[in-house]
Amino acid sequence: MENFVFQNPTKIIFGKGTETQVGAETKKHADKVLLHYGSGSIKKSGLYDTVVKSLKEAGVEFVELAGVQPNPRLSLVHQGIELCRKEGIKFILAVGGGSVIDSAKAIAVGVPYEGDVWDFYIGKAQVKEALGVGVVLTIPAAGSESSPSSVITNEDGWYKRGLTTDHIFPRFAILNPEFTYTLPNYQTACGAADIMAHIMERYFTNTKDVELTDRLCEATMKTLINNVPKALVNPTDYAVRAEIMWTGTVAHNNLLGTGREEDWASHAIEHEISGIYDIAHGAGLAIVFPAWMQYVYKNDVARFAQFASRVWDVDYNFFNPEETALKGIQKLKEFFSSIGLPVSLREAGIDDSRLEEMADKCTGSDTYTVGSFVKLNKKAVYDILTLAK
């Protein structure tokens, strides 16, 4: 086990009817906020009205900025920054999924910074302060509701880049699983792939002696795998939706990565796909992860066999662990297929004309690498994308 620091200050308020607490909870942090959301699905579901009523009752003023898209855009972040500055706003309330939260976090770090907020996403500057962010979550997927991360897409070149800083842990996150009842099945599935990926990015590590976190990862993956198919059949099963929603937070609140080197190559590769083709992040991960596994599993057959056995209940072949390992990868691929996700670029309608461009953008040069379980250079990323064709 490696040395680590773990702290996650986000206050989680979970369960039925909890959205009515948003006003009182926000009031603890600010009297005037930016109310940030997406395309308006929160108006259809009635959540918007509930939030507005709760804010008003608590005496919280708000200015609205709607229009966050999946793979949230830098241009809207710039608008949000200007708006907050003009209105003297010190707190952002994000109502929606990971894209809305990530956009809110970008605005939060951008407001007190003199330069372009994009500097933080390309490592040109370090975050020193940020506005507070609160969340009402509607999609279990990104884990952004209690993570220190944000991913933004710069339309100028379609670069998708991430930022991680303790300054952007949300102050609170309100999670009512009932608001996930109306998610289209495809979006539930994409969310599941994202959650699964967050765990697998931590699970596949070269760090030795990480039994507790291995087992916690496996527990979380098993719960997800058990519940997602049920949600697709019965979208209004509260128990099932609650398991998925809490799993999404636990997957990405940093606990499962304590003491272990994490990988994140698959996320980096996926960012190039959804950055260019604007497909759902979860769909991109369902394509990349099995290909990545096929490329790297020989680096630690025992770990992949453990994954197959403990997570997928594959019968362990004592005489041929590699067979067990490969069956686990196959099971993952079948699972993604079974919940309606693409598991190849072709299934997502993406041809092979820009594989090299993506490999190049991902690694930036022949010598720069991504990932840590196996360090991948441009050639390796290209090969993985080829396996994903």
Next chain:
Amino acid sequence: MENFVFQNPTKIIFGKGTETQVGAETKKHADKVLLHYGSGSIKKSGLYDTVVKSLKEAGVEFVELAGVQPNPRLSLVHQGIELCRKEGIKFILAVGGGSVIDSAKAIAVGVPYEGDVWDFYIGKAQVKEALGVGVVLTIPAAGSESSPSSVITNEDGWYKRGLTTDHIFPRFAILNPEFTYTLPNYQTACGAADIMAHIMERYFTNTKDVELTDRLCEATMKTLINNVPKALVNPTDYAVRAEIMWTGTVAHNNLLGTGREEDWASHAIEHEISGIYDIAHGAGLAIVFPAWMQYVYKNDVARFAQFASRVWDVDYNFFNPEETALKGIQKLKEFFSSIGLPVSLREAGIDDSRLEEMADKCTGSDTYTVGSFVKLNKKAVYDILTLAK
């Protein structure tokens, strides 16, 4: 799953050599602190010198209060409160195990309170403010390093009572597994029983649809069970000590109880045993828990069968789940025995002369009950103590 609020703000600093950060970490909170510790084992191990050096280098003044005993006493808490008031101290640094931390927390809530701090422990007053507490942990057991709880023994009548309030989450906790190398085996085992009990108090619930937290509990218990026997054989195995130490924190940081009703009857019963006989809390739990299980398992045979199957790898008997359930209880008892703990009152040198007194103190009256998995009145507690003879 039930609605819940989850927030744990404690900063965990985990790993080799981390104790040298104590000065810098403390300095963020205070310039002058109470250095609180136990019988002096930290002087033998060299930890005391390291802490003092680190505090001095960081420019943190300190006043010392040593002498915390296992089952920490109210009288020393009173001394600590007086000392902090006299010296104008606003922060307490606890260096030791759960007893030292619990004593520090009691001092922390007592200093700003006009009445007797015991009021908080008997529900006569609510905590409104507290000094900050920081921790350097030397014994994985109580989980107090990142819990909102404290248990104190009042020598006047030998009452052992607990307090839970968000005001006493430690600000930081430094955990170096190397400082657990020198723990006597008996203390390692007692700590393991305490950790196991913290998980089981949450695991045995009547709340339905709690798959994720069930599995997280099982993952944590399995890790503990795998590692404790190894630590007894090879006390200086870092990997093993690290698993146990991190397990002890995860077991009691509230995550494993999210969305579920918890029980805590066994803790309440045990408090009467160690309150009167001054045995180690973990030893008391090893005696009480199997007896409690024997008394209550029929309330939910399926849950006990799941415990047996998933935690203890008992082969599930599809035609006789009760047999599986009973085997799980037997396995737990054998585990406690195998690591050197008493599993009956007699083995701890306690006769049956005061069972009724303990049952009476535990429930206070014929109508007051403890626990929630099965609500236990005075008669039920007496019967469990009789099973534990």
